[in-house]
Amino acid sequence: MASSTAGARRRVHLAAxxxxxxxxxxxxxxxxxxxxxxxxxxxxxxxxxxxxxxFFFLAExxxxxxxxxxxxxxDVAGRPESLTVLAALAxxxxxxxxxxxxxxxxxxxxxxxxRLATLDHLSAGRAAWNVVTTSDAFTGENxxxxxxxxxxxxxxxxxxxxxxxxxxWDSWPPGAVAADQxxxxxxxxxxxxxxxxxxxxxxxxxxxxxxxxxxxHPVIIQAGDSDEGREFAAAxxxxxxxxxxxxxxGRAFYADVKRRLARYGREPGDLKIMPAATYALGDTDAxxxxxxxxxxxxxxxxxxxxxxxxxxxxxxxxxxxxxxPLPDVEPDLEGGVSQGRVQVAxxxxxxxxxxxxxxxxxxxxxxxxxxxxxxxxxxxxxxxxARQIEEFVTAEAADGFIxxxxxxxxxxxxxxxxxxxxxxxxxxxxxxxxxxxxxDHLGLRAxxxxx
Amino acid sequence: xxxxxxxxVALDGAGWHPAAWREPxxxxxxxxxxxYWAGLVAEAERGLLDxxxxxxxxxxxxxLDDGHDGRVDQVRxxxxxxxxxxxxxxxxxxxxLVPTATTTHTEPFHVAIGIAxxxxxxxxxxxxxxxxxxxxxxxxxxxxxSFPPLDPAALDERHVRDLFEEAGDxxxxxxRLWDSWADDAEIRDVATGRFLDRDKLHYIDFRGRWFxxxxxxxxxxxxxxQPVVTALAHARxxxxxxxxxxxxxxxxxxDRDHAAAIAGEIxxxxxxxxxxxxxxxxxxxxxxxxxxxAERKARLDELDGAAYDSDALIFTGTAEELAxxxxxWRGAGIEGYRLRPGAVPYxxxxxxxGVTAALRRRGAFRHAYEAATLRGLLGLPRPANRxxxxxxx
Ligand SMILES: Cc1cc2nc3c(=O)[nH]c(=O)nc-3n(C[C@H](O)[C@H](O)[C@H](O)COP(=O)(O)O)c2cc1C
Numbered sequence: 001m002a003s004s005t006a007g008a009r010r011r012v013h014l015a016a017x018x019x020x021x022x023x024x025x026x027x028x029x030x031x032x033x034x035x036x037x038x039x040x041x042x043x044x045x046x047x048x049x050x051x052x053x054x055f056f057f058l059a060e061x062x063x064x065x066x067x068x069x070x071x072x073x074x075d076v077a078g079r080p081e082s083l084t085v086l087a088a089l090a091x092x093x094x095x096x097x098x099x100x101x102x103x104x105x106x107x108x109x110x111x112x113x114x115r116l117a118t119l120d121h122l123s124a125g126r127a128a129w130n131v132v133t134t135s136d137a138f139t140g141e142n143x144x145x146x147x148x149x150x151x152x153x154x155x156x157x158x159x160x161x162x163x164x165x166x167x168x169w170d171s172w173p174p175g176a177v178a179a180d181q182x183x184x185x186x187x188x189x190x191x192x193x194x195x196x197x198x199x200x201x202x203x204x205x206x207x208x209x210x211x212x213x214x215x216x217h218p219v220i221i222q223a224g225d226s227d228e229g230r231e232f233a234a235a236x237x238x239x240x241x242x243x244x245x246x247x248x249x250g251r252a253f254y255a256d257v258k259r260r261l262a263r264y265g266r267e268p269g270d271l272k273i274m275p276a277a278t279y280a281l282g283d284t285d286a287x288x289x290x291x292x293x294x295x296x297x298x299x300x301x302x303x304x305x306x307x308x309x310x311x312x313x314x315x316x317x318x319x320x321x322x323x324x325p326l327p328d329v330e331p332d333l334e335g336g337v338s339q340g341r342v343q344v345a346x347x348x349x350x351x352x353x354x355x356x357x358x359x360x361x362x363x364x365x366x367x368x369x370x371x372x373x374x375x376x377x378x379x380x381x382x383x384x385x386a387r388q389i390e391e392f393v394t395a396e397a398a399d400g401f402i403x404x405x406x407x408x409x410x411x412x413x414x415x416x417x418x419x420x421x422x423x424x425x426x427x428x429x430x431x432x433x434x435x436x437x438x439x440d441h442l443g444l445r446a447x448x449x450x451x
Numbered sequence: 452x453x454x455x456x457x458x459x460v461a462l463d464g465a466g467w468h469p470a471a472w473r474e475p476x477x478x479x480x481x482x483x484x485x486x487y488w489a490g491l492v493a494e495a496e497r498g499l500l501d502x503x504x505x506x507x508x509x510x511x512x513x514x515l516d517d518g519h520d521g522r523v524d525q526v527r528x529x530x531x532x533x534x535x536x537x538x539x540x541x542x543x544x545x546x547x548l549v550p551t552a553t554t555t556h557t558e559p560f561h562v563a564i565g566i567a568x569x570x571x572x573x574x575x576x577x578x579x580x581x582x583x584x585x586x587x588x589x590x591x592x593x594x595x596x597s598f599p600p601l602d603p604a605a606l607d608e609r610h611v612r613d614l615f616e617e618a619g620d621x622x623x624x625x626x627r628l629w630d631s632w633a634d635d636a637e638i639r640d641v642a643t644g645r646f647l648d649r650d651k652l653h654y655i656d657f658r659g660r661w662f663x664x665x666x667x668x669x670x671x672x673x674x675x676x677q678p679v680v681t682a683l684a685h686a687r688x689x690x691x692x693x694x695x696x697x698x699x700x701x702x703x704x705x706d707r708d709h710a711a712a713i714a715g716e717i718x719x720x721x722x723x724x725x726x727x728x729x730x731x732x733x734x735x736x737x738x739x740x741x742x743x744x745a746e747r748k749a750r751l752d753e754l755d756g757a758a759y760d761s762d763a764l765i766f767t768g769t770a771e772e773l774a775x776x777x778x779x780w781r782g783a784g785i786e787g788y789r790l791r792p793g794a795v796p797y798x799x800x801x802x803x804x805g806v807t808a809a810l811r812r813r814g815a816f817r818h819a820y821e822a823a824t825l826r827g828l829l830g831l832p833r834p835a836n837r838x839x840x841x842x843x844x
Contacts, residue, residue, distance in 0.1 A: 206510065
């Protein structure tokens, strides 16, 4: 990259993902706490802030997941409304960024722009929005509009949505609120701009009713992986939340997305790439490997192993013994059994691969699922993990990571106590917050105002 | 305890008088900060009030019935009330938090999980004031529906009926979603590998004219079971909406007789009129003497260039006089009050300190919080779950 940065170590950015509604989150462990009590959110947020993390992150899922037409009952479930819980966290944290995943399909720009600007005011400049483009009719059954959005239109709507939100945020210039008791001027004359938007997705006329927030625009995160998703991120996002967590994959993704930026007049530093990452620590690398294997076993209960198989085979597999061998049953490639989760692409290829691994290694169903799904991104002693994280960032496979702990609420305690100090010693992670807003933490410039 | 009045304050900007922000003690430059609001609610909590409400809406405040008036000498702009209430929750411990959220342009699912979440983060102190948005100018901010310009002198009855019918559906959806998880739906049964007992989760299958919602909620049942639903009502259609859907209705009597007439009308509404709690709204300007209070209002009127008028009765006087009025109207069937402070912090302090003290001297207000939840403060039991009742019979 730019020669001026040669020699200087690239800084790592870190975020804390509240444990998700899937089998990564272990609930059967005695240390596992509530997924809904506010105290759990406070614990994880304060741990992240103690570790000087950039931000705290919440995913979104607006319908309980289903398997074989019934509510999926094996994984943790139940979560708060994201922006509401983040507003509460704003009161008990000071510098930590607060990021909510909110889709552009089942929301309206005026309302969501207000809620995001409000969070930015209440947190004094720490709000972020992870823009996702859910389009499925399954989720739509909980909403007025139903599942009307064609998959092909999901980014058309998202792009227009974000652009309109920015127009609304910009309609109050900085300093519009004078609140001058002497002269009696509360808002400067002519300051509140009239918004007139007519587009394919939205027609919005009138006046926004929230003054410009401390960051101007909340930080925009994007988490789609298709070509359109990457292009959308290059055009509009400040951060990408990606799934590309291996070194090679990460480098390719990083190069691809950063290359797209120039087209939009943007610099590589304007878009941070932060893959999801899981981890397992131990005093030694060998101990960490053991710990990682234990976690994997907890994540894949016998019943969860069968559920995974059913998702890939597309049929009922409940008659098979999870501790027994992979049965010689043909998959139903037409049948889908799961709803409300990311679908497995190209199931035929996955079936073939699973069969060959099971045969080669002589694995039971459960051991096969453990082998084939959800391996931790970083496994090792704190020294090893700190070194690997720095390597990824140095090699331009990432600008940092969104860490996904497997335990609520204490899952980041060991990382913050043991790995963060090593990253700080290496000079690749801040010792103290250097700014006030999330844009400051991420090294992002202030948003330009739309013309 | 049953002799005690219930007392709430309605917070909005720097107070309800449009010139309130110009009082030297008003923190006019901080209206959009968390600290400002936390300070106001802390004051109300020190006074042991039952709850605060927070106003909201989808347009700029205006002196016009519909649309932006372009005025620069009054407060313009407001924060989302549900989020504001949530940011106050961790800093308070007993007082109820009742934000306004509109039913007209919002998704009932989002509103329901927002209020449920407020109940979780406040450990059982959430309420909701559903509000309809009849204005054409608000509708234009969404561009999905086109409404006639709002003219209070010539209300389009059908439009009003539709808005309240839709609001009723929105509250029904929220109530079903709040019950869609049994309290013991989370089982963490290691033997069977199940986190949830799916038989204790319920599809709500709501179908209505404006929306259909499948359910269940994504948020477990709120600590109160059902957060407290409250509604402001001035006429027959909203009285019916409130009687059928709300736990508390705020009404706006001009005097004691009017209060008795309104209470009588509401009590006669089938399907909830007999049990809904009836609170009266009053705008209050307080002072050490009646004259001082009246002068305070007059001074603000002069700054604004117009005599402040309201849908609710405007009271000017001392805390003692107000306490007498509140007890007098109780005889007309009013069980509690939502006081709208004319100017903040002055009138808020006068309510939280002076009015509560005057009521206590009359044996009519609490000396300490006697419950940990808002339902508890209001004497409302934690309701059985509608779906569980059905399945256990
Ligand atoms: C790392 C990552 C996390 C995501 N998290 C969510 C989420 O929490 N909620 C959601 O509805 N979609 C989520 N998505 C889905 C995407 O945002 C996007 O809507 C979907 O992938 C379709 O876009 P695409 O075809 O570009 O991938 C996530 C995607 C990625 C890559």
